[in-house]
Amino acid sequence: xxxxxxxxxxxxxxxxxxxxxxxxxxxxxxxxxxxxxxxxxxxxxxxxxxxxxxxxxxxxxxxxxxxxxxxxxxxxxxxxxxxxxxxxxxxxxxxxxxxxxxxxxxxxxxxxxxxxxxxxxxxxxxxxxxxxxxxxxxxxxxxxxxxxxxxxxxxxxxxxxxxxxxxxxxxxxxxxxxxxxxxxxxxxxxxxxxxxxxxxxxxxxxxxxxxxxxxxxxxxxxxxxxxxxxxxxxxxxxxxxxxxxxxxxxxxxxxxxxxxxxxxxxxxxxxxxxxxxxxxxxxxxxxxxxxxxxxxxxxxxxxxxxxxxxxxxxxxxxxxxxxxxxxxxxxxxxxxxxxxxxxxxxxxxxxxxxxxxxxxxxxxxxxxxxxxxxxxxxxxxxxxxxxxxxxxxxxxxxxxxxxxxxxxxxxxxxxxxxxxxxxxxxxxxxxxxxxxxxxxxxxxxxxxxxxxxxxxxxxxxxxxxxxxxxxxxxxxxxxxxxxxxxxxxxxxxxxxxxxxxxxxxxxxxxxx
Amino acid sequence: xxxxxxxxxxxxxxxxxxxxxxxxxxxxxxxxxxxxxxxxxxxxxxxxxxxxxxxxxxxxxxxxxxxxxxxxxxxxxxxxxxxxxxxxxxxxxxxxxxxxxxxxxxxxxxxxxxxxxxxxxxxxxxxxxxxxxxxxxxxxxxxxxxxxxxxxxxxxxxxxxxxxxxxxxxxxxxxxxxxxxxxxxxxxxxxxxxxxxxxxxxxxxxxxxxxxxxxxxxxxxxxxxxxxxxxxxxxxxxxxxxxxxxxxxxxxxxxxxxxxxxx
Numbered sequence: 051x052x053x054x055x056x057x058x059x060x061x062x063x064x065x066x067x068x069x070x071x072x073x074x075x076x077x078x079x080x081x082x083x084x085x086x087x088x089x090x091x092x093x094x095x096x097x098x099x100x101x102x103x104x105x106x107x108x109x110x111x112x113x114x115x116x117x118x119x120x121x122x123x124x125x126x127x128x129x130x131x132x133x134x135x136x137x138x139x140x141x142x143x144x145x146x147x148x149x150x151x152x153x154x155x156x157x158x159x160x161x162x163x164x165x166x167x168x169x170x171x172x173x174x175x176x177x178x179x180x181x182x183x184x185x186x187x188x189x190x191x192x193x194x195x196x197x198x199x200x201x202x203x204x205x206x207x208x209x210x211x212x213x214x215x216x217x218x219x220x221x222x223x224x225x226x227x228x229x230x231x232x233x234x235x236x237x238x239x240x241x242x243x244x245x246x247x248x249x250x251x252x253x254x255x256x257x258x259x260x261x262x263x264x265x266x267x268x269x270x271x272x273x274x275x276x277x278x279x280x281x282x283x284x285x286x287x288x289x290x291x292x293x294x295x296x297x298x299x300x301x302x303x304x305x306x307x308x309x310x311x312x313x314x315x316x317x318x319x320x321x322x323x324x325x326x327x328x329x330x331x332x333x334x335x336x337x338x339x340x341x342x343x344x345x346x347x348x349x350x351x352x353x354x355x356x357x358x359x360x361x362x363x364x365x366x367x368x369x370x371x372x373x374x375x376x377x378x379x380x381x382x383x384x385x386x387x388x389x390x391x392x393x394x395x396x397x398x399x400x401x402x403x404x405x406x407x408x409x410x411x412x413x414x415x416x417x418x419x420x421x422x423x424x425x426x427x428x429x430x431x432x433x434x435x436x437x438x439x440x441x442x443x444x445x446x447x448x449x450x451x452x453x454x455x456x457x458x459x460x461x462x463x464x465x466x467x468x469x470x471x472x473x474x475x476x477x478x479x480x481x482x483x484x485x486x487x488x489x490x491x492x493x494x495x496x497x498x499x500x501x502x503x504x505x506x507x508x509x510x511x512x513x514x515x516x517x518x519x520x521x522x523x524x525x526x527x528x529x530x531x532x533x534x535x536x537x538x539x540x541x542x543x544x545x546x547x548x549x550x551x552x553x554x555x556x557x558x559x560x561x562x
Numbered sequence: 563x564x565x566x567x568x569x570x571x572x573x574x575x576x577x578x579x580x581x582x583x584x585x586x587x588x589x590x591x592x593x594x595x596x597x598x599x600x601x602x603x604x605x606x607x608x609x610x611x612x613x614x615x616x617x618x619x620x621x622x623x624x625x626x627x628x629x630x631x632x633x634x635x636x637x638x639x640x641x642x643x644x645x646x647x648x649x650x651x652x653x654x655x656x657x658x659x660x661x662x663x664x665x666x667x668x669x670x671x672x673x674x675x676x677x678x679x680x681x682x683x684x685x686x687x688x689x690x691x692x693x694x695x696x697x698x699x700x701x702x703x704x705x706x707x708x709x710x711x712x713x714x715x716x717x718x719x720x721x722x723x724x725x726x727x728x729x730x731x732x733x734x735x736x737x738x739x740x741x742x743x744x745x746x747x748x749x750x751x752x753x754x755x756x757x758x759x760x761x762x763x764x765x766x767x768x769x770x771x772x773x774x775x776x777x778x779x780x781x782x783x784x785x786x787x788x789x790x791x792x793x794x795x796x797x798x799x800x801x802x803x804x805x806x807x808x809x810x811x812x813x814x815x816x817x818x819x820x821x822x823x824x825x
Contacts, residue, residue: 134678272727273726274728486660486701
């Protein structure tokens with residue numbers, strides 16, 4: 051920090067001297083040079099003052115130090131053009147910043163995320179995946195989806211699309227600490243402010259005078275910096291404010307971004323469960339009230355995400371553990387409806403004329419998920435909704451992650467969209483710096499929006515479509531869904547498209 | 563504007579056109595036709611007394627056109643920094659030209675293109691800087707920038723805007739011309755004149771001034787891009803050709819009777 055200050059002072063001094071000399075020579079006039087020399091003296095004096103009194107302005111202030119905010123910091127820290135930036139991370143979580151060691155014996159946290167292969171490769175690019183691999187994580191290469199009507203099912207294998215894995219289930223705290231560890235590896239200048247954002251000004255009021263005590267405040271008054279006030283009374287300035295503070299984003303609210311969306315009349319109950327055998331497949335069954343997902347976590351643990359109406363969710367949360375385990379097994383097995391028939395040959399013949407190579411996987415028949423033996427964590431319940439911000443960016447402020455969009459968890463895409471946002475924003479900031487742009491410029495931030503918004507909105511629309519399609523128990527629609535299952539299972543080009551889209555590659559299904 | 567340049571270039575290739583007394587064009591003709599051409603001494607008409615406003619444009623029958631151009635720029639000077647205003651195309655193409663400058667100048671001066679401020683230590687002059695749309699990013703990239711423009715109004719706006727950000731407030735803005743700078747014997751590592759040459763009465767003389775401002779071993783960058791999409795495409799070709807042309811001239815010292823200061 052001291053080195054930076056002395057360097058800046060020296061630079062300011064030489065610049066001031068150079069400007070003094072040049073002004074004298076080029077513009078001529080004794081009056082002009084006298085005026086400029088006093089200006090320059092004041093400038094140097096101001097600079098000296100600003101380093102002793104006011105806080106140094108940051109380049110970027112990331113509000114929200116969760117997974118997505120930390121992914122942005124990590125990406126900035128590991129890109130040559132952005133690693134010199136001075137970044138503030140504002141998060142009221144007191145544990146952030148302290149070296150949280152995750153022990154192997156720790157029971158698995160119910161808050162997990164399924165990261166897609168695209169996200170895994172982004173993590174590998176910044177060098178954070180190596181830290182994830184040091185903790186509990188579970189790749190899966192098999193996925194089975196079916197519903198309660200028993201009319202159809204879909205089974206996907208990664209090798210059908212020449213991939214090794216369909217995804218990896220990782221605890222959120224592991225993802226977060228891996229990104230943080232990677233940032234700590236580098237000499238990235240980051241300052242954690244353990245506080246909450248209370249006020250944000252992007253445009254100083256017209257009544258503020260230019261007569262200010264420091265160059266930082268002068269820059270703020272000139273519109274070059276945003277001013278953030280925190281709950282602990284401190285304030286800071288930054289060229290760009292990034293809202294990574296989740297679905298109830300304070301940044302989004304203070305910046306006045308409008309949102310659109312609706313609440314699903316569903317809550318999600320999540321918990322960790324244990325089996326007697328290893329679970330190596332991801333399972334999802336659509337029930338009348340909502341889907342139940344069983345995701346492998348490794349070490350015979352699995353994560354349950356069970357969507358249902360709020361009353362049932364409250365019941366599930368409060369019922370005793372044995373009853374809950376029984377309910378889960380019931381929901382995954384014969385509850386609500388029969389097993390689908392795995393009539394392999396019949397369905398295969400029916401679809402063979404649709405072309406493409408028929409992909410006959412080794413164990414293509416319907417399987418029942420492994421039985422849950424006991425509950426391994428507390429049960430949590432969250433309300434579900436869809437939310438999308440109409441704009442992601444305006445001057446000096448930009449939203450990433452859940453602050454910009456919230457989706458239904460039924461396809462495990464939410465945080466993957468957020469990671470996509472974070473890494474895209476980091477890349478765009480680097481491109482802006484490469485051409486000497488002010489990183490808070492609207493034109494640059496709108497480039498990020500133009501890239502991410504269509505991708506996010508498309509995914510959200512598809513997920514919402516699924517949610518709506520599966521929430522109606524209506525004969526003809528059930529058969530349509532069953533047909534869709536069969537199609538998705540047997541028509542291999544479609545299967546490949548769906549898998550690659552869900553894996554995070556940016557193509558829409560059907561349009562490959 | 564760009565098509566005019568293209569036809570000029572085309573004219574050079576045609577050995578039949580021998581009347582053009584311009585030494586710059588003659589030199590290029592020599593390069594392309596490999597025939598000795600007698601270069602009649604060409605002295606530009608003596609310029610009228612410098613009235614300070616449009617000194618780097620020679621007084622010719624076309625000077626009224628130059629006044630018109632200045633007046634046109636003067637009228638819209640306030641909207642330089644309005645990215646949705648009359649200068650919208652300029653703002654839109656700014657990142658592209660800066661990316662080009664970055665890669666070209668880094669290659670030329672052997673600077674590392676992967677650092678945030680690759681132009682540290684380079685003295686650059688932005689000729690015809692206007693409101694400073696090019697000067698400010700160059701300053702952010704670490705260069706010591708001097709911006710000059712013939713219009714006082716532009717310089718005032720440029721100075722005001724650059725003063726808002728501490729990084730760009732080090733830019734030196736002056737209401738002057740390339741010719742005047744040459745007289746003051748100023749020299750720079752890189753001389754950049756983007757979208758200026760089409761507003762100049764005597765492009766050849768202008769090029770002479772630009773090359774005189776460049777240090778030996780430095781770089782001169784000229785661009786001329788029009789505002790319609792079609793000539794944008796052709797103009798890029800012309801600019802590349804023009805740059806190439808100037809570089810070719812740098813290398814062939816025999817052909818450069820009047821441009822001998824450029825190495």
